Amino acid sequence: MDKYVCTLCGYVYDPAKGDPDNGIDPGTKFKDLPDDWQCPICGASKDDFEKQA
Amino acid sequence: MRPTKIAEGIYSVGVIDWNIRDFHGYSTDRGSSYNAFLIIDEKIALIDTVKKEFADQLIKNICDIIDPKKIDYLISNHTEMDHSGSLPPVMRAIGENKPLYCSKMGLKNIQRHFPQKWNFHAVENGEELCLGNKTLQFIETKMLHWPDSMFSYLKEDKILFSSDAFGQHYAGYEIFNDQVGEAIMPHAKKYFANILLLYAPRILKLVDQIAELGLKFEMICPDHGVLWRNNPSEIIDAYVKWSRQEGEKKAVVVYDTMWHSTETMAEAISSSIAEEGVAACPINIRNSHRSDIVTAVLDAKAVIVGSPTLNNGLFPTVSDFLTYMKGLKPQNKIAAAFGSYGWSGEAVDLINKEFESMKLEILDPGLKIQYVPDNEAMDACFQFGKKIAKAVSR
Numbered sequence: 001m002d003k004y005v006c007t008l009c010g011y012v013y014d015p016a017k018g019d020p021d022n023g024i025d026p027g028t029k030f031k032d033l034p035d036d037w038q039c040p041i042c043g044a045s046k047d048d049f050e051k052q053a
Numbered sequence: 054m055r056p057t058k059i060a061e062g063i064y065s066v067g068v069i070d071w072n073i074r075d076f077h078g079y080s081t082d083r084g085s086s087y088n089a090f091l092i093i094d095e096k097i098a099l100i101d102t103v104k105k106e107f108a109d110q111l112i113k114n115i116c117d118i119i120d121p122k123k124i125d126y127l128i129s130n131h132t133e134m135d136h137s138g139s140l141p142p143v144m145r146a147i148g149e150n151k152p153l154y155c156s157k158m159g160l161k162n163i164q165r166h167f168p169q170k171w172n173f174h175a176v177e178n179g180e181e182l183c184l185g186n187k188t189l190q191f192i193e194t195k196m197l198h199w200p201d202s203m204f205s206y207l208k209e210d211k212i213l214f215s216s217d218a219f220g221q222h223y224a225g226y227e228i229f230n231d232q233v234g235e236a237i238m239p240h241a242k243k244y245f246a247n248i249l250l251l252y253a254p255r256i257l258k259l260v261d262q263i264a265e266l267g268l269k270f271e272m273i274c275p276d277h278g279v280l281w282r283n284n285p286s287e288i289i290d291a292y293v294k295w296s297r298q299e300g301e302k303k304a305v306v307v308y309d310t311m312w313h314s315t316e317t318m319a320e321a322i323s324s325s326i327a328e329e330g331v332a333a334c335p336i337n338i339r340n341s342h343r344s345d346i347v348t349a350v351l352d353a354k355a356v357i358v359g360s361p362t363l364n365n366g367l368f369p370t371v372s373d374f375l376t377y378m379k380g381l382k383p384q385n386k387i388a389a390a391f392g393s394y395g396w397s398g399e400a401v402d403l404i405n406k407e408f409e410s411m412k413l414e415i416l417d418p419g420l421k422i423q424y425v426p427d428n429e430a431m432d433a434c435f436q437f438g439k440k441i442a443k444a445v446s447r
Contacts, residue, residue, distance in 0.1 A: 008196050009196055041200050
């Protein structure tokens, strides 16, 4: 599963880990995150993320 | 410095740091200040504190106006230690149980700085705090320039307490921008170039958001330097301009040199660019601070970098500069590399790799000259400069 990087702060969304603090279960793909999900570090929106090379 | 009344019931109680010359790697030739603000209404709020070693001065400034125990709320707009460092003594002075307002990320970050279990109140974006006749509204400004950053807006007075945004590292007895005049802008520009440039897309969004909310500003009070009282939109307009990074008709030629060959090239390239009517200047990295160089780069359309090849690699100062510039994410720039070498000549290609990773437009594969530039090499430098000038002018 692809990881995605926040272009604002550098946080990496790892689908294997999810974002449990914000109700995102491990195993959730980036594309399946809710549209209003925000970067847990800096609050950037989904469209501020890029697929990790 | 003694506290100053900046509006009815509002005091600047911060301190001046006359002697700081290196602010985490940013050269502060004019020192700095750590601003804090006291708002006196039916309830009393203190906005931000100062660097730890200035805590006594801050508390004395507060005491000149009121007994610190009368302060009802402490507002922390930003967790960085030049603004939060005095939280422990200030909380002791005002009362450890007083509410400490901060953003949600502020709550996390303050707890990673201090062990105290203060009476935190993490605000929602847009939340208001009524002080009596005056109302503070909190606006999240994540990554301007830390995750915890927020603005506090005093609605009735139309005063924005903007944390680090719109600040300048400038120590002086002047309180307001009109007391310094145009000479303040280079300090504001340097601050933007070194602290905020990488968040330029975020700044443009925020300015739109402010317009949508219809917020008007009579005064903008940053946490460093003078307060923008006279035409505060001037600094917002400047931030929009700098954030757009459209680039002026200007090229900056940044280099270091071992035996003056790369320097000779830099001067020839720069003078050739200037001959074509494009502003240009050569900057020797060893004689200029990296924070001044990126300020020169901020509004330039082209950044040209020269390095000798040392031990098959880049000259260390050039690596330093490139690392620093890369972190600040400059955009929309034309780039080209040059340098003298002895036998292997890797430096130019290594600079190009850095340009690639910064997504700059590489104009030319780069100009390598072996040992000392001869007439033919000098001609190549002039042609190289002309090509840069043409690209900047297109």
